[in-house]
Amino acid sequence: MNKDFKNGMECSEFESLLAEALDDALAAENRKAFDQHGRTCPVCGPLFAETREGMLMIQGLAELEPPKNLVHNILVATSRKLAETEASGEVEKAGWLERLRWSLRPRMAWLMHSRFAMSFAMAFFSLSITLTLAGVRISDIKNIDMHPNALRKSFVLGFTHMEAKVTSYYENMRLVYQVQAKVRELKKNTAPAPGSNNENRQQNRKSAPEDGGRPKQYENYSRERDGSVIAETFTRHEGAQI
Amino acid sequence: MRLHNRRIYNLCYRFTNSPDDAQDLTQEVFIRVYRTMGSYHVEKGAFTTWLTTLTRNLLVDHFRRSKQDRVTDSIDAGLREEDDSLSLSDRLEDPRPNPDDRLASKETQKMVQLALARISPDLREAVILRDLQDMDYKEIAQVLRVPEGTVKSRINRGRMELARLLSRNKKQASNE
DSSP: OOOOEETTEEHHHHHHHHHHHHTTOOOHHHHHHHHHHHHHOTTHHHHHHHHHHHHHHHHTSOOOOOOTTHHHHHHHHHHHHHHHHHHHHHHHHSOHHHHHHHHHHHHHGGGGSHHHHHHHHHHHHHHHHHHHHTTOOHHHHHTSOOOHHHHHHHHHHHHHHHHHHHHHHHHHHHHHHHHHHHHHHHHHHHOOOHHHHHHHHHHHHHHSOTTSSSOOEEEEEEEOTTSOEEEEEEEOOTTOOO | OHHHHHHHHHHHHHHHOOHHHHHHHHHHHHHHHHHHGGGOOGGGOOHHHHHHHHHHHHHHHHHHHHTTTTTTSOHHHHHHHTTTSOOHHHHHHOOOOSHHHHHHHHHHHHHHHHHHHHSOHHHHHHHIIIIISOOOHHHHHHHHTSOHHHHHHHHHHHHHHHHHHHHHHHHHHHHO
């Protein structure tokens, strides 16, 4: 910008008034000097025209219609953020137990589903019935001494009892097996010769009826008054040899 | 929200020259508004000015992040896309009141938008706030945190640059 003084106005002054001139906000006397300078100055005249053209071009830009889903997206995004902010605020105020509960909340959310809730309710119901039938009372559990030493003692005692039971069971089983083995051995030693045993079996078979172990047994379901049979069935007991 | 939604979207779109970015930024503006609503005090100024300042800060952040990768696409590229349509001189000067006029107006708007995206961000934001958002110099000075004189100077320079860019492209298009 040159420092020429034309028509009562310097070029720098012209430039500083440019914005107001384009807004039509210049005072009357300034406007006159401004216009005169613009008409005669070879730099400021085109400058004014160029700036005006640029202004008109930009002002000619139409206002755009935002996408239809924008408001919805904003509402969704802001409500989510708001919920997160509120949640974090509540968590900050709460104690460690509450914070733990908050941190577990998303992971345990599936448990709150009606299907799982119903299953848990049924399981609890079954458990309570089983405990009642077994004679376990909640008050008994309350009376348990929770001191570490007492717990250790009861654990050791329980373990010893269990060990004794297992040992005794094992010993009994061993005795039973020993007795069985002894009996088998005695039977083996006192058994007759194999040939005589076969003959006895053949004799038994001959004495038995031809069609099985037992004779035919007739069952009368209906009889006339004179004793004659109208219908009858029979059962066959096959292979019932004792 | 519905009241300011359109204004913020337009501001973002004119600055970024991208509908997607404008949408994302508008959402981000409102999320920030909800988050920092407590920091707004009436005595500090109008809500619109506060909202515009917030938007402008986000736009500056966005500009720094993206470094104008997309925006610096040549205006000529934009013109070449429309080679088979009206010439630039037709687009700018055609006064015919027929259906083509609407198309020409649309093309002109596209060209002006592309030219706007090419001028420097400092000038662009000042011009947008003045000529599109219709804010006064005092408010713009408050938003941009610069003196009013600087605001006026930036607006003038922005308008000039835009006119020059359009004029240069007009000449190029008529030579082709």
